[in-house]
Amino acid sequence: VVFSTAQKFFESAVEDYPEPPIWKGELYLELHRATSTTQAALKRGNRKSEALMRELELWSTVAAIKHNYEYPLKDIRDLWRQILLLQFHDILPGTSISWVHEEASEMYEQIEAQSEALITKALSKVLGDGNETLRLNPSPIPQFGVTSLAGTRERSVSYSAVQATDSGVKIENNLIQVEIDNKGQIFSYLDKRNNRQLIPAGLTANVFQLHVDIPSQWDAWDIDDSYKRTVVDLAEIDSMEIHGETNEQILRITKSFGSSKIKQEIFVEQDSFDLNTKVVVDWQETEKFLKLSFPFSLHTDSAFSETQYGHVNRPIHENTSWDAARFETVGHRWVFVGEPDYGIAIANNATYGSDISRSRHGSESVVTVRKSLVRAPKFPDPNSDHGVHEFSFIISAAASIADAIRSGYKLNNPIRSIKGVSSAEISPIVESFDSSGVIEAIKLASDSSGDVIVRIYESEGRRGEFKMKTNFDFIEAYATDSMERRIDSNLEISGNDLSFRMRPFQLTTIRFAR
DSSP, X not given: OOOOOHHHHHHHHHHHSSSOXXXXXXXXXXXXXXXXXXXXXXXXXXXXXXXXXXXHHHHHHHHHHHHXXXXXXXXXXXXXXXXXXXXXXXXXXXXXXXXXXXXXXXXXXXXXHHHHHHHHHXXXXXXXXXXEEEEEEOSSSOBTTBOTTEEEEOOOOOBOOEEEETTEEEEEOSSXXXXXXXXXXXXXXXXXXXXXXXXXXXXXXXEEEEEEOOOSSOTTTOOOGGGGGSEEEOOOOSEEEEESSTTSOEEEEXXXXXXXXXXXXXXXXXXXXXXXXEEEEEEOOSSEEEEEEEEEEOOOSEXXXXXXXXXXXXXXXXXXXXXXXXXXXXXXXXXXXXXXXXXXXXXXSSOOEEEEEEEEETTEEEEEEEEEEEOOOOSSOTTTTOEEEEEEEEEXXXXXXXXXXXXXXXXXXXXXXXXXXXXXOBOOXXXXXXXXXXXXXXXXXXXXXXXXXXXXXXXXXXXXXXXXXXXXXXXXXXXXXXXXXXOOOOOEXXXXXXXXXXXXXXXXXXXXXX
């Protein structure tokens, strides 16, 4: 046994095995499939914390550059350390004892409160006091008419009218028409522009499905494929009502089952291919598994799922025993299924587990995406997941992977509305001119120098030249590693304009010395 470092280990590994073969995809572990779902509240806390920290770093940097604000480096570092502690197993996987989960939930609440307070403090410096209302977009993707990483005056967001019909309700805009039956299930999702029906005839989407879930071992860790043998569609509803005025209407559905309840809201924005749904589950079951199912009329043998700074493409057929064993997979903010010229994306704000399969329905090829919501294992925490959980989804028709990325940011880095400010707008301090190059982080350097760090990743798996512009002055700009240390690069600079080439899924960090 030699006490060493990770770097020396990999250097010696390269010496021992200089030309290893390339392995396509992940090294899928045929165990621990449940860890992407168990303890849903901790999964949501992790996702929310990451998003808030991204926003905190952004607005604190804007305040520091434009308004001589003291960047809260120590507070940010302390918050990140807490978040990273909570990502330890068995905390984030949800496989600890009750005491750990209770303390972790309290820590996530504290992290959220502290982050929000620091964001408010930074924005008060940027915006001042007044009578304006501003909508701020912390995401790298423009949304609701607000430029990425910027802010503008309040703009209304219109929802399509929800119309009662003999068979249920209909929600329609100029691009899509969604029809929902009296059980709250979608039997028609029509892409009007492409004249394409997304739901196979005779099937329904937005179906909550309940399974018996008793793995042979490792309750909190694992799912056995035998769970699919027992399934109940939660078709009965308590109520289905239309709420809101014209241009603000939503459909509300409530369901009861066992000792639990589901409340769901469905709405469609104007001029959008997106179907939005919010789900609140008061979960009181034991050794059960709740999923939300969407079958689509598509022909494909694979599905894309977001990973950190990119995505992975997995087979969804069962040709081999390895394929069959991959019956539950993990994804971050979105999954995407599609044909060469047409796709459907499902983005989420709090879940990680899915099962995606292909089948035949009559003469049609069907791809079914089922999002894993909550479980209820008894060991090592007998009260696993009991309580209230909130989930949001965007189902996007006529989508590309770029649209899936957009929806993921839209849900996880939403518009922030601020009232009582003097500023009429906030201009972005960094502008991107390439849709596949995503600005993932803007922060000040960790060494207290005041240098600005901008981190970009190539999101679509293609090569190209990335162009960006800064709206602040700097002395020097150069590429760094993840520790913010200078490295060689192909960076070209002309005034405040920068360009550099990126490989598929490449992560690039630029440091701006000030």
